[in-house]
Amino acid sequence: MTLNDFANLSVVLTGYPLSTILPQLDTQHQAEEFLEFLQTPGNVPAGEMDNLAAAWQKATASGDPVQGVKTYIMADVTLARLAQNIIMLWYLGVWYDLATPLTTGSFAIQVISGKAYKNGLAWGTMGAHPMGYSEENFGYWNTVPPFLNPQPSN
């Protein structure tokens, strides 16, 4: 899977814009780290990343990538499970056992890296920061966050 394809798929899976997932001035290289992890033998069963890439091609060819992901990825049990793990990578930096269903209370196998933890999207989505990694100033918690990331579409 190419970096661009992975990034564009991640945009649909996360709901975050490409400017977050693969910014032009990319100091974090978070997408690269995740893709490298996914393509390291042993982390994802052989062939699954190729299947995901092929499904993504079909999803984009339909002209509506969100509907395409529903049709070609989320409707396929194996690819949906992999997509769930990719969402959890982006949102929390954690990786779960692909062989078991992701359910409330699943134990993570690993945190990909400290960087992946700090870049987790879950925190900014609710106007917060990763626990243990605040770049805010004293007293910020006394007032409502200026915005939630990204802004709700409505």
Added chain:
Amino acid sequence: MSTTQNYDAIIVGGGWAGSAIAWKLGLAGKKVLILEAGIPFQSDNREEFVETFFLATAKTPEAPYTQNYNAPRPSVLDIKQIPNPPEPPADCSSPIVSIDKGGYFIQQGPMPFGSTYERLAGGTSWHWLGTCLRLVPNDFKLKSTYGVGVDWPISYNDLSPYYDEAEFEIGVSADVDEQMIHGITFSPDYIYPMQRIPPSILDQVLTEGLKNVAIDNNPLTVTGTPAGRNGVSNIMNDGTVYNNGRRLCQGNTNCTPICPIQAKYDATITLNKALQTGNVDILYQTVASNILIDTATGEVTGIEYKQYETKNGPQTGSGTATGSKYIIAAHAIEAAKLLLMSNSQLPAGVANTSGQVGRNLMDHPVNLSWGSMPDPVYPFRGPLSTSGIETTRDGSFRNTRAAYRIEIGNEGWNWPAGSPYTQLQGYVGEQGLFGQDLISQIQHDFVRQFRLGYLIEQLPEETNYIVPSANCKDNLGIPRPEIHYNLDDYTRAGFQAAEQATVTIFGAVNATPSTANRVATGGEFTYQNETYYSNGAGHVMGTHRMGDDKTTSVTDANMKSWDHDNLYIVGCGSFPTGATANPTLTMMALAFKASDAIIADLDLNA
């Protein structure tokens, strides 16, 4: 085997109380040696600890500090329900395997003891929340006021000047006017070093929503919690602006298990100051293993220790530390264990004529209530807790049931239900949400999460105790703590009252109780046909209590052993009752009180 030079004082433990006493003695020109069981602290350790925390799949209070099999510590991951009869611990012949499999404690039940601690320089201050509440005057006289528990051998007024001193050393942010509840008084013109920490949005919502609500005739007033974290400095009475050289709190929402920027006090600060007096030496990776007694005079003559180089390696040295005075500041469980395992000359152990060493083990069992607010309160921002409800800490109900304080949590359902991890697993794995739908769900649900923690009082009970395990040892061959623990009906009735308070509070603010699965704590119990869940608060108290009567207490009010004239035993183990506040500030105040007594003792003998 080596013997140290003759010091004025030998201190076992470079944690909170040990560092405080070492500093005071060092300032007074006394020569001090600290024996610290764990690893030293260097300035780059914090960054390593933080990275270890980031990489931990379970973000527990212990997560930043990896297990040290030569000075092991318990982990909350090992706290489980205990079968009846308890199962024997796994693989006790192989300490490392055994600790990895079943945890450091040998839990004998019937309930598991839910609290943990750290064993490294700075002690459990490494995973301290930062709460610096004073006890209320009636906490010191529970027996004479309410007919339960015991009285302390000191009053609030006796401790008040030491509270002042502890608050200055820690650097406490609080507002005097807010803290004067249930008879708490302050010295004339007293000011805390820093202004109160600004309240979170949740604090503000609860303050407003509970304005006209009372329980047991106590109004549910929300007040700022005195915090050992840096806020805006006050101008002190001598005209100087308080400045401890540390940074302002950035609200990392991670006080436990580690403040990444040391805006929060920890005991390495005072430990470093102690070492800088030039009068204090420290031996790291040096585990006290036996207290030697002159049976003719009753005096302590030395403390034997074992040393190691790596956390899972073999013993590499041993020795005996000698001095005029001996101070055990090793944590409530470790101190009691050391006293009891030093039984080669005194069969019942050192300082144990009363039979009370290791007994009266207490915590503040926590009842967690969590739910969703009707409007966003934006959790996961700011310090883990900035306010609480303290008005519930005293009243005539203490005749029959435990008091509690209510800690308001700023970390959503993180503690009770593993948020945000668990909810996200459900959204993504079970509901199949992705993209904008996922964002909308998070932005609707997570910003409304809140939780309350009721810290419930526990009475001293002889049947709650720790002893050195007869069979299970750590990697140095030192016995591990065997714990017997339960909650009595007085505390259980406190849980019942707490749940009733939750109904009142949630009703007043239109909150919806959560139906999320709770994180398993092992602390499930029933009381009057209702099920409750107890969590550890990390407040380990009572195992070498002080008192007025040497037949029922281990030390006097100066924390000097009744049995051994040159032995002091300090820390939260000194508490005769659990009382109604997080214990750390009181423990440090007591350590300063003990320091004065030790210095006076040394000067008398000089």
